Amino acid sequence: MKIAFVFAHPDDESLSSGGTIAKYSSTNHNVSTVCLSSSPIRKKEYLDATKILGVQSPIIFDYDDVANHEKEITKDFISFILEFQPEIIITHLEKDYHSDHRTSYSIVREGIEWAAHETQYENPHLVSKLYVAETTILIPNPHILVDITEYYEIKESAIKCYKSQLYKGGENFYIKFHKHRTLMRGAQASTIHAEAFSQIPLKKNSPFYESKHSEL
Ligand SMILES: [Zn+2]
Structure with a gap:
């Protein structure tokens, strides 16, 4: 996948x-990460963190924020979909606390729609599934809990690459918060550590999509 x-x-x-x-990334799937904004320090941290996570070709756009560059980022994101042709995309919650996160959700929805239009592109691509993930805002009733017990140490090492961010929220806030969050999700999933996701329904047909029918 x-x-x-x-x-x-x-x-x-x-x-x-x-x-x-x-x-x-470690189990035969083709995984890409796309970061929609950047700064010189955080770009280096991102490349270090995604390397630890095992991502082969992490992508990072050079916009200094998301909310002020929605149009340009949407265009770049459509090019990414057409090139990588993902079956699954995972992004922010629609009603996240951060405006850049909310704008990212909207860019992803817009990109998924337009990348599928045969009237726009010679090689349109329709993404099959969209999931949202939690950062500091929790999902009330997640659809899926992925068991990450074996990978928790790797996750924590990746978070520790973000030295420019770790002081925020008080000492060890990020480490503590996400450790306890994944433990709570792990308890719900009858394992130790888990991450929660919810699925957002996507259109499977449109007058502009190549394939206008699908199975349930
Ligand atoms: Zn963020």
Whole structure:
């Protein structure tokens, strides 16, 4: 499977889904991470963290924020979908606390729609599934809990690459918060550590899609 983890800032991928990224990267799946914004320090941290997670070709756009560059980022993101052709995309919650996260959700929805239009592109691609992941805002009733027990240490090592962010929220906030979050999700999943996701329904047909029918 080709899976793309698409988030606003360097660190969102490790905080929300680091264990799942490491798990799928190490088990015969083609995993890409796309970070929609950057700064020189955080870019280096992102490349170090995604290397630890086992991502072969991490992508990072050079925009300094997401909310002020929605149009350009959407265009770049459509090019990414057409090139990588992911079956699954994982991104931020629609109603996250951070405006860059909310804008990222909207960019992902828009990109998925337009990349599928045969009237726009010679090689349109329809993404099969979209999931959302939690960072500091929790999902009330997640659809899926991925067991990351074996990959928790890798996730924590990736989070520790973000030295420019780790002081925020008080000492060890990020480490403590995400350790306890994945333990709580692990308890719900009858394992030790887990990460939670919910699925967002996608259209499977449209007058502009190549394939206008599908199975249940
Ligand atoms: Zn973020």
